[in-house]
Amino acid sequence: MLAGELDGYGCAVLTKLLSPEECGNIAALYSDESHFRSHINMARHGFGKGEYRYFKYPLPDLLGGLRTALYPHLAAVANDWNARMGIDERYPGEHAWFLKRCHAAGQTRPTPLLLQYVPGDFNCLHQDLYGDLAFPIQVAILLSEPGIDFTGGEFVLTEQRPRMQSRAEVVPLRQGDAVAFAVHNRPVRGSKSSYRVNLRHGVSRIRSGMRHTVGIIFHDAK
Numbered sequence: 001m002l003a004g005e006l007d008g009y010g011c012a013v014l015t016k017l018l019s020p021e022e023c024g025n026i027a028a029l030y031s032d033e034s035h036f037r038s039h040i041n042m043a044r045h046g047f048g049k050g051e052y053r054y055f056k057y058p059l060p061d062l063l064g065g066l067r068t069a070l071y072p073h074l075a076a077v078a079n080d081w082n083a084r085m086g087i088d089e090r091y092p093g094e095h096a097w098f099l100k101r102c103h104a105a106g107q108t109r110p111t112p113l114l115l116q117y118v119p120g121d122f123n124c125l126h127q128d129l130y131g132d133l134a135f136p137i138q139v140a141i142l143l144s145e146p147g148i149d150f151t152g153g154e155f156v157l158t159e160q161r162p163r164m165q166s167r168a169e170v171v172p173l174r175q176g177d178a179v180a181f182a183v184h185n186r187p188v189r190g191s192k193s194s195y196r197v198n199l200r201h202g203v204s205r206i207r208s209g210m211r212h213t214v215g216i217i218f219h220d221a222k
Contacts, residue, residue: 011180013173016176024143026212027212071135071218081185107131107222109221111220115212127200130219136182141178153211155173155201156169159198
């Protein structure tokens with residue numbers, strides 16, 4: 001199902017990946033700077049409006065465990081995608097080996113991040129590429145409950161196919177749900193062979209309340 005959804009739409013929802021208690025525990029880390037290596041104000045960089053923090057190593061046990069556990073399932077999809085797009089890069093079956101490859105390329109800074117939005121905040125459409133080596137799928141987990149903790153703030157994915165207008169996918173999530181999605185490109189089957197499409201993701205405007213999300217990116221940054 002995971003591979004089928006990613007192939008068909010560029011994204012797949014993993015329902016109830018975290019419990020409400022686990023979501024609350026991760027969101028509560030935001031105010032403790034000891035867990036993070038940097039703090040980004042999105043408006044200052046033209047990324048949107050809101051803020052996020054990159055975790056430092058060692059990652060919290062829950063996030064480190066999820067990063068390790070999710071990777072092998074996504075690596076199989078990523079390798080199939082690269083084969084279909086004519087890209088030579090192949091990803092090892094274990095995340096530790098992929099991180100060794102990142103670090104050998106000078107990409108040593110952890111990329112999992114915790115995002116916080118309040119009314120009026122939004123995240124512009126973008127791609128999370130932090131160096132020459134990028135794993136083509138990432139995961140975002142919603143830590144807050146829509147309609148109770150916040151309103152608005154939908155996860156949005158856009159896809160640009162050659163000589164066509166962009167297609168938008170709005171992904172409904174509940175607290176604890178995750179969405180796995182294409183970071184940059186993915187293959188789409190054409191009449192004769194697969195061709196490459198370009199994707200970007202973002203978050204629509206928060207209307208009320210506070211929204212927390214944790215992002216799990218599998219490559220490290222320079």
